[in-house]
Amino acid sequence: MFLFPSTVLQLTELTPDTFRIRLSSPENFARQFIPGQFVMASVAGPSHLDPLLKRPFSICRLRPDGFELLIKVVGRGTEILQHMAIGTLLSLHGPLGNGYPVNVIGKDRKIMLVAGGIGIASIISLLDYCLEAAYPLKNINLILGARTSSELLYIDEFRQLTEKGLTLSIATDDGSRGHRGLVTDLVSRQLQNNAENNPIILSCGPLPMLTALGKLAVEASCPCYLSLESRMACGFGVCLGCVTRNKTKDEKHPWVKVCHDGPVFDAATLQL
Amino acid sequence: MFLFPSTVLQLTELTPDTFRIRLSSPENFARQFIPGQFVMASVAGPSHLDPLLKRPFSICRLRPDGFELLIKVVGRGTEILQHMAIGTLLSLHGPLGNGYPVNVIGKDRKIMLVAGGIGIASIISLLDYCLEAAYPLKNINLILGARTSSELLYIDEFRQLTEKGLTLSIATDDGSRGHRGLVTDLVSRQLQNNAENNPIILSCGPLPMLTALGKLAVEASCPCYLSLESRMACGFGVCLGCVTRNKTKDEKHPWVKVCHDGPVFDAATLQL
Amino acid sequence: MIDLSVLLGSGLRLKNPVMTASGTFGYGREYEPYLELNKLGAVVTKGLSLLPKPGNEPPRIVETPCGMLNAIGLENIGVEAFLSDELPALKAAQATVVVNFFGETIDEYEELAEILDQETGIDALEINISCPNVKAGGLQFGTDPRMAASLVTAVRRRTSLPLITKLSPNVTDIISIAMAVEAAGSDCVSLINTLTGMAVDLQSRKPVLANITGGLSGPAIKPIALRMVHQVARNVNIPVIGIGGISSTNDALEFLLVGATAIQVGTCNFVNPAITAEIAAGIETFLHESSISHISDFIGSLQLA
Amino acid sequence: MIDLSVLLGSGLRLKNPVMTASGTFGYGREYEPYLELNKLGAVVTKGLSLLPKPGNEPPRIVETPCGMLNAIGLENIGVEAFLSDELPALKAAQATVVVNFFGETIDEYEELAEILDQETGIDALEINISCPNVKAGGLQFGTDPRMAASLVTAVRRRTSLPLITKLSPNVTDIISIAMAVEAAGSDCVSLINTLTGMAVDLQSRKPVLANITGGLSGPAIKPIALRMVHQVARNVNIPVIGIGGISSTNDALEFLLVGATAIQVGTCNFVNPAITAEIAAGIETFLHESSISHISDFIGSLQLA
Ligand SMILES: Cc1cc2nc3c(=O)[nH]c(=O)nc-3n(C[C@H](O)[C@H](O)[C@H](O)COP(=O)(O)OP(=O)(O)OC[C@H]3O[C@@H](n4cnc5c(N)ncnc54)[C@H](O)[C@@H]3O)c2cc1C
Numbered sequence A, B: 001m002f003l004f005p006s007t008v009l010q011l012t013e014l015t016p017d018t019f020r021i022r023l024s025s026p027e028n029f030a031r032q033f034i035p036g037q038f039v040m041a042s043v044a045g046p047s048h049l050d051p052l053l054k055r056p057f058s059i060c061r062l063r064p065d066g067f068e069l070l071i072k073v074v075g076r077g078t079e080i081l082q083h084m085a086i087g088t089l090l091s092l093h094g095p096l097g098n099g100y101p102v103n104v105i106g107k108d109r110k111i112m113l114v115a116g117g118i119g120i121a122s123i124i125s126l127l128d129y130c131l132e133a134a135y136p137l138k139n140i141n142l143i144l145g146a147r148t149s150s151e152l153l154y155i156d157e158f159r160q161l162t163e164k165g166l167t168l169s170i171a172t173d174d175g176s177r178g179h180r181g182l183v184t185d186l187v188s189r190q191l192q193n194n195a196e197n198n199p200i201i202l203s204c205g206p207l208p209m210l211t212a213l214g215k216l217a218v219e220a221s222c223p224c225y226l227s228l229e230s231r232m233a234c235g236f237g238v239c240l241g242c243v244t245r246n247k248t249k250d251e252k253h254p255w256v257k258v259c260h261d262g263p264v265f266d267a268a269t270l271q272l
Numbered sequence C, D: 001m002i003d004l005s006v007l008l009g010s011g012l013r014l015k016n017p018v019m020t021a022s023g024t025f026g027y028g029r030e031y032e033p034y035l036e037l038n039k040l041g042a043v044v045t046k047g048l049s050l051l052p053k054p055g056n057e058p059p060r061i062v063e064t065p066c067g068m069l070n071a072i073g074l075e076n077i078g079v080e081a082f083l084s085d086e087l088p089a090l091k092a093a094q095a096t097v098v099v100n101f102f103g104e105t106i107d108e109y110e111e112l113a114e115i116l117d118q119e120t121g122i123d124a125l126e127i128n129i130s131c132p133n134v135k136a137g138g139l140q141f142g143t144d145p146r147m148a149a150s151l152v153t154a155v156r157r158r159t160s161l162p163l164i165t166k167l168s169p170n171v172t173d174i175i176s177i178a179m180a181v182e183a184a185g186s187d188c189v190s191l192i193n194t195l196t197g198m199a200v201d202l203q204s205r206k207p208v209l210a211n212i213t214g215g216l217s218g219p220a221i222k223p224i225a226l227r228m229v230h231q232v233a234r235n236v237n238i239p240v241i242g243i244g245g246i247s248s249t250n251d252a253l254e255f256l257l258v259g260a261t262a263i264q265v266g267t268c269n270f271v272n273p274a275i276t277a278e279i280a281a282g283i284e285t286f287l288h289e290s291s292i293s294h295i296s297d298f299i300g301s302l303q304l305a
C-alpha cells in the first residue's frame, strides 16, 4: 500500500455525470493490487483545506502507466474531480481494503457478477482479473443494472465479450434497454433456472440492491460477496468511522470496518 | 460596479512568481473604470469553501474582451490563481474603490509615477489612461523599483515609450539594473533637481516605500497620492476590516476605509 | 403561491425567513446595488451604541480555514447618526428593520432601548449580549444566565418593540441562557454570535489582530451553530433565529429544519453581496419542489427517531 | 544539532514536540507503514476504558467545512486487550507511549489508572475528562472545575506516571478548569478536545449522525484552539499541549509560539498518515533556518506589545 502523489493523465466524460480518470501510480502498485480494492484520493489541491477528507474510489482498471477510476458526480468532491485539469497532482493512498476473494473463485465455478450503477467500477476490476487469469468466459454471467440505457457504461466492450462466451444481462429502471425493472429480478430468475449449478455471486452497487441480493443468495444457498460503501474519513482502519454490523461478531463488539475488513464481505456475515 | 462570473481567458507567466491573467468582463465594465480601482476576485471554485474570502487586485489593463490583472504569488489564494485552467469561472466584484484623482492631473502638469514591485499593476492602469487621453509623455516621469532586474515587469514596453518622451528611471535593491538602492533615492534626487517645477506624485507599492515617499512629498510640498493595501474581507465598505488612520478625521473616529475611501489617498491626510 | 412568511413573536411578521446578520450588512444601504432590501425578511443593522465608537486598531480581520476572525471592536456611528442619516434610507426602501444594539452597562442598554422605541420605522430590536459588562468587571453579559436575564428584564421595561436577544456561543450551556432570557421577556433569541479565536503570524511572532483575539465566523462554525440552534429550539417556546456560517440555500434550510424560525447570513455577505436575496429565492424553489406550501410546515420538521 | 526535545512535567522528556491525538492514530501500529513511531515525540493511544466498548451506531462521521464531526462513541478494545495485544508492538517500536483513558465514574478512572501504573512501557497517561459523569447525571467531568479537580485528585493518588489532563473546549471559561486540574496535581494539560456540533441531511430530514451530535475537529477549529492554548498557557505553570486543526508545520509552530510545549495532530492523520513525521522534520528545518538551536527558545516567544 502506497501514499503517493499522482498525476491526472486523462479525463474522459462518459455521460453528463460520470467520467473516467486515468492516474499515475508508483511502480509496484499493480503487483499489489487485488480486484475490488480502492484508493483514497484527495479532491482539494494543497492550497485548499476544503473539502478536507480524501474520497474512496474503486480501482477500476490497471493501465500500463497507472490506473483508471470510474466516477459518478454526486457532490462537491466528485464535482471538483470532474473539472480537474490534466497534469494536476492528487494525493493518493492505496490500494486499500481486502478486495474480492479471488482465491475462492475456482476456474470451474460459475461466476455471477452483479453491478448496479457506478458499482460497475469495482466489478470491471474483477472481470479484468478473470480475463487476465484466463477464466473461461462461458462460466461468467455479468448482470448490469442502471436507471436508463444511457447510463450503462462500457456496454460495447461487454457485448464483444459475449462473442467469447460471456453471458450478459441488463436491467434498466425505465426499460430503455434489457429487462424493465430491477437487476435482482434477473438474478432471481437465473438462480431459479440453474438451481442445480449454483454460482458464486460477487456484487457492487447501491445498498438496497445488495441487501436484496444477499437475501436471494441465502435462499438459493449461493456463496455471495458484496462490496459495501460507507462514509469514510481515513480508509485504513484508524478512525472507526465506517463500521457496519457483522453477525458473526460478538454482540458486545458487533462491528467490522468497511475500509479495512472490507469493502467486500461475505453476505452471510452481514446484517443487511 | 458589477458582481459577475468571469472567465479566465489567458494566463501568462512573467517571472516564476508573477503572472498576468486576462479575465472577461461585462459590457459596461470599461466605461465605469477609473485607473487605480480594483476587483475582488474569488480564488476558490464554487465547490470549495476555502479559501473563503475574495482577494483584491488592481485592474491593470483594460482589454477589448475584458481586463488584465498582474499578480504576485504570496500565499494560498494567489497560488491557486497561478494554476487556474483557462476557461475557469471566477466570481468577480468591481470595479471598486476610488481610483487615482484623474481630474486633478492637468495635461500641462509634471506627473511622477512611482511603482514598487507589484505596485506596477496599478500604475500601468494610470499610464494607460494618460496615453489614451493623450497626455504629453514628456511630462511623465515613471520611476520603477524592484528587488532585482529580472523582477522588473513590462520594461521593454516602457523603454519604447521613452522614445516618445517618457522619462524612465529604475532602481533595484541589488543594483542589477539602474540605481542600486531605493526608488525613493531617485525620487528625492529628481525632486531636488526640479525644485521649481514640482510634479504631482502618484504611487503604488510596499508600505515602507509609500511612507518614505509621503515624507519626501511633504518636504517638497508636492501633491502626492498613494495607493494603499490592507487586509480586506468585503472590499466595498461594509466589514470595517480594512481601516487606516486619517489625520483629517475626528480623533474619536480616526478611520478611513482603504476599500471604499481609497485605495488611493492624498498622502497629506494619512498618518504614515 | 408558497407562504414564506414567518412570525417572530407576536409582533413581527417577516415576509420570508432570510435576515442579515449584524455587522455584516453595514446599515443596509450599502447593499442596494446588489438586491432589493424589501425582498429580505429583515435587515439587521450594525450594532449601535449610545455614542459613536471608533472600534479597534487595525489589523482587524484575518482569514482562517473556511472562516475569518474579526476584531472590529463594535465600531459604529452611534444611535443619533443612525436615526438621522441611515434610518430614512431604510424606510424609503421599505425594508423591515431590526436594530442591533449594545452597551457597557445595563443603563446604557436601557437608554438605547428607550431612544429606539420612540422611533418609527424600526420593526424590532436585537440586543447583543456578547459584550463586556464594565460594572461586572468586564465579564460578558452573555456568559451568565442571571446577568443576561437582568439585562433583558431591564430592556424589556423600556420598549414595546419585539425584542430579540442575541446569544454568545462561548458558554458551557447555551440552553440555560436562552431559557433565562425567555423568562425575562425576550420575544425571540438569535444565535450564534462569533466564537472567540486567535491567529498569529510566524514571521513577526505577533498576533495577527491588534486586539490579539477576535470572533470566528463563517462556514467553519456552522456545525456548532446548528447544534446550538437545535438544542435551544427544543428547550424554549419563543422563536429561534439561526446564525452561523450560512453560505447557501441548503445551509439556511438546515437551520430551519432543526427548528429555526428565521436565519441570518453574516460573513458570506462579504463574499457574495447578493447571497441573501439568492437564498430567499432558493428557499422558495425548494419548498415548491418539495410541495410544501407553508414554510411553517418545514420549520422544525427534523425527525429524530 | 538542534535540540528539539521538550519536557512535559518533570518525568517526561519527548524527543520532539510532535504527538498524535487520541482516537486518530489507532493504537499506533496502524501507522507503521507510513512512519517510524519512534521518530515522534509520543504516540497517544485511542481512549481506553476498563471494558471494551462497542461505541455508537453508524453513521459515525460526516465531513463539514474544513473539518469533520465524529460520534465514534469512544469505541475501544478495553485496557486488557490493549496491554496484551497492542502495547508489546509499541514497545518493540521503541515508541514513547501515552495512554489516553476515560471512565463513567471516578472509580472507573481510578481503577484504570492503577492498572496502567503497574505496566512497563507506558510513559504517561492522558485523562480524557470530556466524558459524561454518570453519577452526576451525565454532566461532563470537563465542564466544571470542581468535578474536574476531584477526578484528577483521585487519579493522581493511583499513579506516579506523568499525568496529562485533556480539556474540553465546550466551556465558558477553560482557564478556570486548567487551573483547577493543575492544583489537583496534573503534570500537564492538553487542549482542545472536539467542539460539539451537528449535521443534518435535507433529503431524509434526519441528523446525519446516528448519535445526533458529534465532535467537531480539523482546521475549522484551529483559531479557537489557538486562543484557548494561548489563554491557558499564560495562566498555568504546567506545560500545555496544543491540539486542534493542525494540518501543517506552520500550524504546529503557531501553537508552540503561543506557549504550547508540545502539540498533537488529530484529524489530519486521516488525510495524510505521514503528517506527524513530516511536521517533526518541518519544525527542525524551521528552527534551523531561524538559527534557533533550542526549541525552548521558540516556545511561548509570542510578542504581545
Ligand atoms: C470502498 C468504496 C469504493 C467506492 N468506489 C466508487 C467508485 O468507483 N466510483 C464512484 O463514483 N464512487 C465510488 N464510491 C463512492 C464515493 O466515495 C462517493 O460518491 C464520494 O465520496 C462522494 O464524494 P463527494 O464529495 O462528491 O460527495 P459529498 O459531497 O461528500 O456527498 C454527496 C452526497 O452523498 C452522500 N454521501 C457521501 N458519502 C456517502 C456515503 N459513504 N454513504 C452514504 N451517503 C454518502 C452525502 O450525504 C451527500 O448527499 C466508493 C465508496 C466506497 C466506500
Ligand SMILES: Cc1cc2nc3c(=O)[nH]c(=O)nc-3n(C[C@H](O)[C@H](O)[C@H](O)COP(=O)(O)OP(=O)(O)OC[C@H]3O[C@@H](n4cnc5c(N)ncnc54)[C@H](O)[C@@H]3O)c2cc1C
Pocket: B038, B051, B055, B056, B057, B058, B059, B069, B070, B071, B072, B073, B074, B075, B076, B077, B078, B079, B118, B121, B122, B228, B229, B230, B231, B232, B263, C063, C201
Ligand atoms: C487595493 C488592493 C490592490 C491590490 N492589487 C494587487 C495586484 O494588482 N497584484 C497583486 O499581486 N497583489 C495585489 N494586492 C495584494 C493582494 O490582494 C494580496 O497579495 C493577496 O490578497 C494575497 O492573497 P493570498 O491568498 O495569496 O495570500 P494569503 O495567504 O492571504 O497571505 C499571504 C501572506 O500575505 C500576508 N497578507 C495577506 N494580505 C495582507 C495584507 N492585506 N496586508 C498585509 N499582509 C497581508 C499574510 O499574512 C501572509 O503572510 C492588492 C491589495 C489591495 C488591498
Ligand SMILES: Cc1cc2nc3c(=O)[nH]c(=O)nc-3n(C[C@H](O)[C@H](O)[C@H](O)COP(=O)(O)O)c2cc1C
Pocket: B239, C021, C022, C023, C024, C046, C047, C070, C072, C074, C100, C128, C166, C192, C193, C194, C216, C217, C218, C219, C221, C243, C244, C245, C246, C264, C265, C266, C267, C268
Ligand atoms: C465583521 C463582523 C462584524 C460583526 N459585528 C457584529 C455586531 O456589531 N453585532 C453583533 O451582534 N454581531 C456582529 N457580528 C456577528 C454576526 O452578526 C454573526 O453573528 C456571526 O458572524 C456568525 O454568523 P456568520 O458565520 O454567518 O458570519 C459581526 C460579524 C462579523 C464577521
Ligand SMILES: Cc1cc2nc3c(=O)[nH]c(=O)nc-3n(C[C@H](O)[C@H](O)[C@H](O)COP(=O)(O)O)c2cc1C
Pocket: A239, D021, D022, D023, D024, D046, D047, D070, D072, D074, D100, D128, D166, D192, D193, D194, D216, D217, D218, D219, D221, D243, D244, D245, D246, D264, D265, D266, D267, D268
Ligand atoms: C475520530 C476521532 C476520534 C477521537 N477519539 C478520541 C478519544 O478517544 N479520546 C480523546 O481524548 N480524544 C479523541 N478525539 C479528539 C482528538 O484527540 C482531538 O482532540 C480533536 O480531534 C482535535 O484535534 P484535530 O482538530 O487535530 O483533530 C477524537 C477525534 C476524532 C476525529
Ligand code: FES
Pocket: A231, A232, A233, A234, A235, A236, A237, A238, A239, A240, A241, A242, A243, A257, A258, A259, A260
Ligand atoms: S474509514 Fe476510518 S476506519 Fe474505516
Ligand code: FES
Pocket: B231, B232, B233, B234, B235, B236, B237, B238, B239, B240, B241, B242, B243, B257, B258, B259, B260
Ligand atoms: S474591506 Fe470591508 S470595509 Fe473595507
